[in-house]
Amino acid sequence: MSEFEPSERVASVPPSGIRRFFELAEEADDVISLGVGEPDFSAPWAAREAAIDALERGRTSYTANRGLHELREAIADRVEAWGLEYDPDDEIVVTAGASEAVDASMRAFVDPGDPVAVHEPTYISYRPTAMFAGGEPLAVPTSADDEFVLTPEALRDAGADEAAVLVLCYPNNPTGATASRDQLAAIAAFCREEDLLVVSDEIYASLTYEDDHTSIASLPGMRERTVVVNGFSKAYAMTGLRLGYALGPPDAMRALNRVHQYGMLSAPTTAQYAALEALRSCADDLAEMRDAFDRRRRFVVSRFNEIGMDCFEATGAFYAFPEVPDGFDGDDEAFAEELLEAASVALVPGSVFGEGGAGHLRVSYATGMSELKEALARIERFVATAVDDQSSPEPGSSMSRSR
């Protein structure tokens, strides 16, 4: 018994579809999970040691609201590689994870009733945080035909010209898609023409495998209308340390910092020391993890295509996004549930990530190579049996169907 009723805003946000799969996977035995959205590595030892050292020295107080100045300087240096220049004094705010930076951006820049354009499928937090801020999410579907990259046409078709803010996420969770400079330039032109602000979540920027990451904020006329969100969780395997940051022009950071100042005070101090060390000395660790991800990525993508589950060449993050094989009517939830039950492999159905995700599965390759091999072998057997069970006149014909 309690007197509590969630506020209307909270009640309007449905529970996460990830949660349901988590519970199913927890119940099953001997599961290999390709459903994990964080690296399987631990944070580089040098970064962990810096955290320990900070604790030993008793550095357990708050830092400046915007974060340790040294850390902001190191961040400013790091992002130069992506063509970004930000002043540590008034253009960078260190946050408790990229998550807080996304949430604070919504609260800082979205007014009640403002449409917030979100390309889908995408990371699951943008819609709810927009709604908590009183905004109205506007889904802009992307598709496999465009390799899940947003186009001005898709924006126009969805009515995003009316939106106040566009949330971008490239490299993308769940598809692994990356956006090239030209593709971003087309999106940027739309945003300038239609006067949209951009919140660009670039947390996977260090994990690209073909071309270096381009930030939309580095394109002409975009710096003044973009907040870049990034963090340490994915690149440095520091998810549990909760550290991220936002970059933007002074006005934007002043507003965002107002939310941060009252809502968070300052990001975790221990984690800030770890992050500082990560930026200073862990470039080799990052490169090694990136190379390992790249090998797994190639392996996973080629195995899915061999199995007959069309999988576009994901070039970023640590996700592949294959299609549900024939025989499941494109029902990604049914496929994922049956696969879990029959073969003990956990994947996340693409529809959890929004409309455009239906008919696909998010496969995280943040898992050791030997487990990936075993998981793919199980999926191959499962798909072969499922196709046989279909009593199609020509078994195997559906396997080679091309789309």
Add this chain to the structure above:
Amino acid sequence: MDDAAVRRQLLAALTEDARQEPEDLARQLGIGEDRAAAALSALEEDGVVRGYQAVVDWDETDAPYVTAEVELNVELDRETSYEDVARRVVKFSEVESLRLVSGDFDFAATVSGESMNDISHFIAERIATIPEVTQTVTHFVMETYKDRGVEFEGTDEDDRLSVSP
């Protein structure tokens, strides 16, 4: 991917796990199986990849197995070089590794046997008797924490949630 990159990536994949089929290695590098197999043979023929072995924690077996790190000092003359000494020492099956090192002594050897006694006898009778060897210091291994990149004590437990956003 150019040949140098293929070699580099092959070595990275194999040092992570040497027990891999050429077809799986090919998939990881995004190259054809034939090319992967050829690159692998070349690595072997060129003496880059010298062998493939299991990393064994002998303490977890009931096999009698003792190892020692042995420092060797040698005195050379005009006719004898470090290589000459090394060539003799490596021939013993008891010697698992032998390296010429900088610092206070010349060679660092890893020697194994069934007991401390075995190793002591081996050093006294086979190594110390080599004319160029002037001194040996034997350190018996009491506990192994890490071998060839593999941590023995660390639990590899995956404490991540099985499904997360």
